[in-house]
Amino acid sequence: MSRQTIIVKRDLQADQKADAEAERKRLGHRGTLVVNLLSSPGSGKTSLLEATARQFAGRRSMAVLVGDLETDRDAQRLAPLVPVAQLTTGGACHLELPLVQRGLTALGDPAVDFLFIENVGNLVCPASHDLAEHLRVVLLSTTEGDDKPGKYPKMFRTSQSMLITKLDLLPHVPFSVEAVTADAQRIQPALKVIPCCSLAGSGIQEWCDFLEEQHQLQLAAYHEPADNC
Amino acid sequence: MHERSLVQNLLKQVRQIVEAQGGGRVSEICVQAGDLSGVEPLLFAAAFEEMVVDVFSVECRLKLDLVPVTAVCTHCQHEFEVLDFQFHCPECGSGTVDVIQGDDLQLISVTLETIDSREGVSS
Numbered sequence: 012m013s014r015q016t017i018i019v020k021r022d023l024q025a026d027q028k029a030d031a032e033a034e035r036k037r038l039g040h041r042g043t044l045v046v047n048l049l050s051s052p053g054s055g056k057t058s059l060l061e062a063t064a065r066q067f068a069g070r071r072s073m074a075v076l077v078g079d080l081e082t083d084r085d086a087q088r089l090a091p092l093v094p095v096a097q098l099t100t101g102g103a104c105h106l107e108l109p110l111v112q113r114g115l116t117a118l119g120d121p122a123v124d125f126l127f128i129e130n131v132g133n134l135v136c137p138a139s140h141d142l143a144e145h146l147r148v149v150l151l152s153t154t155e156g157d158d159k160p161g162k163y164p165k166m167f168r169t170s171q172s173m174l175i176t177k178l179d180l181l182p183h184v185p186f187s188v189e190a191v192t193a194d195a196q197r198i199q200p201a202l203k204v205i206p207c208c209s210l211a212g213s214g215i216q217e218w219c220d221f222l223e224e225q226h227q228l229q230l231a232a233y234h235e236p237a238d239n240c
Numbered sequence: 241m242h243e244r245s246l247v248q249n250l251l252k253q254v255r256q257i258v259e260a261q262g263g264g265r266v267s268e269i270c271v272q273a274g275d276l277s278g279v280e281p282l283l284f285a286a287a288f289e290e291m292v293v294d295v296f297s298v299e300c301r302l303k304l305d306l307v308p309v310t311a312v313c314t315h316c317q318h319e320f321e322v323l324d325f326q327f328h329c330p331e332c333g334s335g336t337v338d339v340i341q342g343d344d345l346q347l348i349s350v351t352l353e354t355i356d357s358r359e360g361v362s363s
Contacts, residue, residue: 014267016351017257022344023249023271136242139278164325165278198325200335 027141031108034143038126039233044226045126047144049166051159052132054152055176057085058209059218060127064092066219073125076114078106085129094118105136108143124226134163145229146222152177153184157191160198167198172221175206178213243283244291250347251295257350264352266296270303274342275322281306309342 022028038045048056060075067073074094077085086097096114098106111128128144130137149170151159154177160167167173173195175188192204203221207214254269273279281304288302309322313329314336320329322342328335 012353013356014351014353015261015264016268016349017261018349019257019347020349021253021347023246023253023347024344135278161325165276168276168325168327196335198327200327200337 027108031141031143034108034112035145036233038143039145039230041122042230043123043126044146044222044230045128045142045144046146046148046222047128047130047137047142048148048150049130049134049137049170050132050150050152050176051134051155054132054150054155055209056129056132056150057088059150059174059176059207060089060129061092062209062212062215063127063219063222064089066215067125068092071125071223072121072123073127074118074121074123075127075129076106076111076118077129078110078131080104080131094121094123100131104131104133105140106130106142107140111142125222134159134166138163138166138169146171146225148172148174150174150176151191151195153180153186157186157188157194160191160195164198167195167202170199170202171225172203172205174214174218175204176209178206178208179211243280243287246279246345247284247287247291250288251291253347254350255295258352261352261354264354266300266350267353268301268303268349268351270305270348270350272305272307272346272348274307274344274346275309276339276343277345279345305348307342309339311337311339313337 035045050056064073075089076096076098077089078098078100079085080100080102083097086095089095096117098110098114100106106128128142147170149166151173153175175191188206195204196202205214205218205221207218209215250271254266258264258266273281273284285302285304292300310319311322311327312319313332313334315334316329316332318329318331327337329337
């Protein structure tokens with residue numbers, strides 16, 4: 012009997028990460044910025060998308076893939092405004108890339124400017140799954156409390172932007188925009204923080220300007236001039 | 241996170257390695273889980289114990305090492321262990337740091353016991 016130790020040193024999710032990178036590249040090349048929206052249930056992801064669709068109407072094209080455990084209620088809300096496909100996970104608490112790709116195919120793989128993925132409401136598991144997004148945005152509503160970033164560090168560490176939603180409720184709840192910003196930026200110093208209210212419309216212009224800026228910045232890398240050869 | 245599906249994925253990858261090696265009995269699988277990997281070590285070990293018997297033998301042990309998060313500052317190149325998820329460089333205060341270790345789940349090594357071919361012939 013002989014013993015042999017085979018050294019592997021490999022990320023167990025390497026294959027999934029490579030698939031996500033290839034899809035991100037494909038969509039980036041054709042000018043689609045993929046935005047993954049994450050939050051607790053009820054933080055206002057669908058309301059934000061309704062406000063974004065109204066703001067972009069006639070200027071920018073967008074499509075939405077919306078993930079939920081059951082029902083197509085969110086898709087029904089968004090359908091009058093934008094092309095939308097509901098991804099029903101049947102109990103799974105997060106989306107994975109194959110489900111997103113299936114949804115994209117169901118929509119006819121439209122060459123839109125922005126593809127929004129409304130993830131399943133959950134601040135834990137979705138943080139560990141790359142959905143080929145160029146931009147990861149976490150929403151935190153004022154009613155959830157300002158102590159959340161430190162409790163869910165991976166979610167905030169892996170996001171590039173945090174939207175503080177339901178700002179109109181600020182006078183009624185114990186929530187400090189300064190405290191939550193400091194807590195989140197301790198974990199992700201580069202986090203872009205945008206306070207907003209989708210119903211009243213405050214902050215939506217800044218959010219859409221940020222999206223435009225990211226579209227230009229992030230997709231520029233895919234349009235670098237080819238090699239001289 | 242989803243420890244059972246992670247263990248399933250681990251066992252699938254180990255089986256592929258064993259097949260590529262031409263078979264053998266797996267006696268140890270060594271894995272490293274970073275503090276930012278989202279893996280809960282106790283749940284992972286429990287799922288491993290339950291699931292390994294379906295693929296390999298009960299004697300196959302899991303060696304699970306926990307890895308702290310390490311980052312490097314892109315301004316002053318200082319390398320530091322991230323404590324309490326505080327991602328500012330302790331040297332220069334910059335917030336532009338890259339995580340270089342501790343954000344994933346890695347398969348480090350697989351130990352295989354194989355019957356020596358000469359032994360096989362003589363027995």
